[in-house]
Amino acid sequence: MSNNKTSEQWMRGFPPPEDRIISVDKNNHYNWPELCWTFSNTQQLVPTKSIWRGPGAASKLEVQDAGIDKLTITDQEGKSLGWQEALKTIDTDGFAVLKRGVLVYENYQGYCGPHKTHLVMSCAKSFVGTLAELMIDEGTLDENALVPHYMPELTDTAWHDATVRQVMDMLIGMQFHEDYLDPGSDVWKYLRAGGMVAGRPEAGHPTHLAEYLMTVKKQGEHGKAFAYREPNINVLSFIIQRIANKDLQELVSERFWQHMGAEHDGWYMVDPAGMSTTAGCTLRDFLRFGELIRTGGKKRQAVSPAVTARLVKGGSRELFARAQYPKPYLQGWSYKSQWWIRHKEDGNAITARGAHGQLLYIDPGHELVIARFGSSGLPPGYLNDPVLLPMIDAVAAHLETY
Template structure:
């Protein structure tokens, strides 16, 4: 029953319960997912691991505080499942429901005008679980930075080395905070997950909280690694998606506030948005939260993040930060800088403060993470979609064709439904 390397197991066949991962006391050896030797982040193990990160590595709490959560209101609409759309580069249509399996969806939430109209849990996730947010973590780090900018506590024109002297000898030294926030730094650094020699793997080795292998002489942790990154060309010329920018931004935030990113995220957002669950962040070997990708959180809590962005900084009648924060993010960045990076599924877009801005007619913008994670905010349709997934391959370019048109179809439907009550 060998699978061809190019044909991963289907959504149904790779379901983690179906696969039997980590079931039994003890689980049979061939059904265990462990650190460090079982490659827990590879498909199909990934379908279990995305809900169990904390059981595999050390993590820092993102506390929701101690008060009562503020429940999200419901107005469920069962007709969403039957909505159809045409995937990118396709001629036949697909239903919303079919797209769930096509995308190896673990959880999906749709909010319209602040109410939950659709909610589904699949795979490893349920409503009490937390799912890896992957690079959506970046958007929260970027949001925290924009908040500090709006408060005048962080000057986005400052040189990074003026805030983090340890980065003096690195590529980041003469970059501005804004260039880091918008990822227009020019770094000699490859983040091609498909290339086993890419710098991202050296970075991962430095960041791994487990003991370093015998003879390891590389950097230990994010902060040491960032100091080793070299400059490629002039900063500010084009967008280049590199996670190290976000960890540099996290370091900047910690230098400015004297708090780690997990604590900031708790104090500024999680404790104030009516969250139902604590979230958490993975940490490196010296306790630094992974600002570029370490968050795990509940589906509805990520929905609250989306609402907060849709509602320009307010939720449950409470303002968490100035509306200018969202306005600046939503406006996007330089489209020419973005175009040079060649994102075929996001043509005409830009990347601003670690958020993906589509510049489409509805003004949508999104947090996005590998393997299919998204918080998609459509201000025109007053819609938020959160989708958590464990798609076999990392690249969203494979996932967007059955996702972005689906989100637009839901937006169109919700706007139409609104007009014909």
């Protein structure tokens, strides 16, 4: 897939030429390659809530060029790629690396840049999973409680006999037909209720996410297999927001953004009831969040070492394998508290993953944090792995003695 996306000159000029306008009206914002512009300019297409970075100055990142641009990688099909070629092959918008907290690499493509926020897609689930782990650690959230303890309105749904832990680890048996090519599929009702796609719900269908959740029925058993289903993140989000009596954007600001010296406000998309859903931030702030998870925080401990240790340990690889991802994707991985865990012989990496190739990769053993934004035309993020993982491994090896 070649990348001539910047040459398209979307949304340049005052106003842009008519055929270069990307808008919800035209419903072309999730087309490819238009989504390359959309992902770096999401706030101007959809309603959002700001994640305040606090009144202080941004934390300074020490910068050293570690020569990563000169690496050559061998992808999982055995093909040799120069670094720049590799970046473009998987439609990279941004790629940056912290080694021991030093910014040793930073690269932007397309419409992204150091002061541009980018949609992180499902990587935002890991914000919520971490908040839940912190609340468990502090004793305000009971992971063994059944969901209706916190959300009584879900008594007649898939979650009536599910524990919070099972929700956190995506071990819920539910009816949720996820076929993007079928307009009648559950996922479209879900996305429309969430305000995540253009077009409003049909009459009689759920008008926002909390209403949607009440329609989800159980299928099979809980706790038997990893099953990545979107609605679980909304259940978990409602639970922690109700316990804290604060919105996700406030929690992420107070617990993460204000501690890590963020340089820019992040933001949350919202559903039609004003509930925060997915998020966006700059690449550097994404790195800072990863570094906060890795180190626990510099000025004061914002993330307990026990939480980080629990995430790094990971989840059950046996339950994960039952999801049966096609080879070579995600083989031997696990899932814990809304993080994807890569089990490696030299120590596990915890990763936040999002559609179209968003990735936050934290490898404590290598004192390494890598953030990557993408706008791949292939929605499932793991389809980028045959190039992206070799890139990451090449960086880790290159920096081994750095």
